[in-house]
Amino acid sequence: MRFKKLIPLALALLALCTACGKKDDNQVKVTLSDAPSGIFVEKVDGLSDDFMLGCDVSSLISEEKSGVVYYNDKGEEQDLLLTLAENGVNTIRIRVWNDPYDANGKGYGGGNNDVDTAIEIGKRATQYGMGCIIDFHYSDFWADPAKQMAPKAWADMDIDAKREALYNFTYDSLKKILDAGVNVKMVQIGNETTTGMSGETKTSSICKLIISGSEAVRKLQEEYEKDILIAIHLTNPESSDNYLSFAQILKEFKVDYDVFGTSYYPYWHGTLDNLTEVLKTIADKYDKKAMVLEVSYAYTYDEGDGFGNSIGEGMTTALFPYAVTVQGQADCVRDVTEAVVKIGEAGIGVCYWEPAWIPVPGTDYDDRFPIWEENGSGWASSYSSDYDPDDAGIYYGGSSWDNQAMFDFEGKPLASLAVFRFMKEGATTDIRIDSITNPYLIVRIGDDVPLPEKVTANYNNGETTEIDVTWDADKSQFSELGTYTVTGTAADGSDKYDVSATVKIVELNYVDNYSFEDDDISMWDITNVDDSTTELYVIEKQADAVTGSKSLHFYTTSDVGVNFIVEQQVENLKAGTYKFSIAIHGSSLTPQEIEIYAVSDGKEYTQSVELTGWAEYKYPVIENITCESGTVTVGARVKAPSASWGNLDDFVLAPQE
Numbered sequence: 001m002r003f004k005k006l007i008p009l010a011l012a013l014l015a016l017c018t019a020c021g022k023k024d025d026n027q028v029k030v031t032l033s034d035a036p037s038g039i040f041v042e043k044v045d046g047l048s049d050d051f052m053l054g055c056d057v058s059s060l061i062s063e064e065k066s067g068v069v070y071y072n073d074k075g076e077e078q079d080l081l082l083t084l085a086e087n088g089v090n091t092i093r094i095r096v097w098n099d100p101y102d103a104n105g106k107g108y109g110g111g112n113n114d115v116d117t118a119i120e121i122g123k124r125a126t127q128y129g130m131g132c133i134i135d136f137h138y139s140d141f142w143a144d145p146a147k148q149m150a151p152k153a154w155a156d157m158d159i160d161a162k163r164e165a166l167y168n169f170t171y172d173s174l175k176k177i178l179d180a181g182v183n184v185k186m187v188q189i190g191n192e193t194t195t196g197m198s199g200e201t202k203t204s205s206i207c208k209l210i211i212s213g214s215e216a217v218r219k220l221q222e223e224y225e226k227d228i229l230i231a232i233h234l235t236n237p238e239s240s241d242n243y244l245s246f247a248q249i250l251k252e253f254k255v256d257y258d259v260f261g262t263s264y265y266p267y268w269h270g271t272l273d274n275l276t277e278v279l280k281t282i283a284d285k286y287d288k289k290a291m292v293l294e295v296s297y298a299y300t301y302d303e304g305d306g307f308g309n310s311i312g313e314g315m316t317t318a319l320f321p322y323a324v325t326v327q328g329q330a331d332c333v334r335d336v337t338e339a340v341v342k343i344g345e346a347g348i349g350v351c352y353w354e355p356a357w358i359p360v361p362g363t364d365y366d367d368r369f370p371i372w373e374e375n376g377s378g379w380a381s382s383y384s385s386d387y388d389p390d391d392a393g394i395y396y397g398g399s400s401w402d403n404q405a406m407f408d409f410e411g412k413p414l415a416s417l418a419v420f421r422f423m424k425e426g427a428t429t430d431i432r433i434d435s436i437t438n439p440y441l442i443v444r445i446g447d448d449v450p451l452p453e454k455v456t457a458n459y460n461n462g463e464t465t466e467i468d469v470t471w472d473a474d475k476s477q478f479s480e481l482g483t484y485t486v487t488g489t490a491a492d493g494s495d496k497y498d499v500s501a502t503v504k505i506v507e508l509n510y511v512d513n514y515s516f517e518d519d520d521i522s523m524w525d526i527t528n529v530d531d532s533t534t535e536l537y538v539i540e541k542q543a544d545a546v547t548g549s550k551s552l553h554f555y556t557t558s559d560v561g562v563n564f565i566v567e568q569q570v571e572n573l574k575a576g577t578y579k580f581s582i583a584i585h586g587s588s589l590t591p592q593e594i595e596i597y598a599v600s601d602g603k604e605y606t607q608s609v610e611l612t613g614w615a616e617y618k619y620p621v622i623e624n625i626t627c628e629s630g631t632v633t634v635g636a637r638v639k640a641p642s643a644s645w646g647n648l649d650d651f652v653l654a655p656q657e
Helices: 009-019 060-065 080-086 115-127 159-179 203-224 240-252 272-286 326-341 365-375 382-386 415-422 475-479
Strands: 052-056 091-096 131-136 184-189 229-234 259-263 289-295 347-353 433-437 440-444 454-459 464-472 482-492 495-506 525-528 535-540 550-555 562-570 576-586 593-600 603-608 613-618 621-627 632-640 645-655
Touching: 052 131, 060 115, 080 115, 080 415, 091 115, 091 347, 115 131, 115 159, 131 159, 159 184, 159 203, 184 203, 203 229, 203 240, 229 240, 229 289, 240 272, 259 272, 272 289, 272 326, 272 347, 289 326, 326 347, 326 415, 326 433, 433 495, 454 482, 464 495, 550 562, 562 645, 576 593, 576 632, 593 621, 603 621, 632 645
Parallel strands: 052 091, 052 347, 091 131, 131 184, 184 229, 229 259, 259 289, 289 347, 440 495
Antiparallel strands: 433 454, 454 464, 464 482, 482 495, 525 562, 535 550, 550 645, 562 632, 576 613, 576 621, 576 645, 593 603, 593 632
């Protein structure tokens, strides 16, 4: 390769002494904490000693500079990384941005994670016997499916120049990290590169960039005689067809990598069975290892720093497969670990994302703001407008993750942190009610609101029981459309628990299973048209739904493109005038021919709609549908190019006042 000259042999041998992960005089012997579990942990069968139990603590240095103090299980102030190691964490993941600073040297925030910061974290992790995953974003700030920006220095480069720059950056940065003595076990070539990488969106260009990064890592592997795994990283495993397609593309482009990595956030990313299945399919078919590189779960709805949380109480309850408690957080980590272990020998690890990103000292937002700005301990600073003016430069502020940390707001470890040291053998604790399942009701306007007489109490050992509840409800409040919260008190003997119910009052609707929440969808006639092989299925993903957590998803990569009809015949209507609407969002690929329709008394009514992107919901409406026969057929026709995708939800046929 023309990208980099070989380093002198003498320098390589000198670096080898510190880079191979061997013990040195500064290495600390770590023993597991003997603190009680405080949680129930079911044993994970088949969990090997070398399974990566990881945590991403990339915000650590900025947190410490901001005055955050961490404690161990005994309540003593202690290095966070030692506390993690004592609780069974054996791997630390560290993100690296190219140049996360403005022209005046002011940090963009989010930990200000440059190479030097990675070295500082990595050396401390190595001191406690942990391996490190280096997560190159190849961006100056956050890289994810919604944003894959090129570093400032690469902004005007064509793909060939960018490949060379990426090779050199990877080589130089990783060499510096290795020379510092960091025990690097894995290198990520890009972060959540599902939709792009370093400003490139063409699949061929993404593959070329990954290849360049991989070549740099392999070169250093050879020079340092050190095994370093190379990982690629995607997200949205619930879109399993996309994963399988991308894995095949990587093979066709001869991309050199070892680990197929994914994010898995249970709020958005489908079932654990699907996670295991898609990763195992790829591991078996392409002879790769697989792991979850990011996972987290909220232990509370509380907010600790005056800056809103990514996961909050107002979100649909279907998003939360576990209780939002410390036990629920531990259950999530345990179950995701089991899902990866079920892959077999190819399943090599799970990494929890930012378990220590807790509030910085202060009394309110205004008190903390200058600390975030100075030390980069918020998710973004105002200085990020230099690079990302349309997002971070507008919505900068604190941590939206503090309620998903594994330390409380004062820096004390939660009992859930112990899940890492107990998964291999299991653990028990005192049985108690851990949470109450709060009811979620969808009621048509004018109907009685059937608030339940009992609610489900969930014990920390996984068992449930029904207990009595008394509601403080004035039912007159349900006379208008809207979403209401009703509070109440549940009783288990002399123990009392605050509970709440969410009541969504919706307009009259004569469409059966209008939001695809019921498993039986036989009332819907869903057909492909003109040899189309559009994949059509109900998907459970809150981010793609309007009501509930399910919607009708469509996608195809065939040359024929998307072309389907979904409709339902509604009968026994009163004579009158009606209106029909749906909710729809999807890719903006053109040309599109998308419309909703209603057929009544031999007349067809239509309304066209154009899709413009993910989560950009459109709500087409047809009004003044006259019906004398009592029967109206409603539906949607969708025709779009290959690779189009989208979701339909909330088919509503309602009386028109």
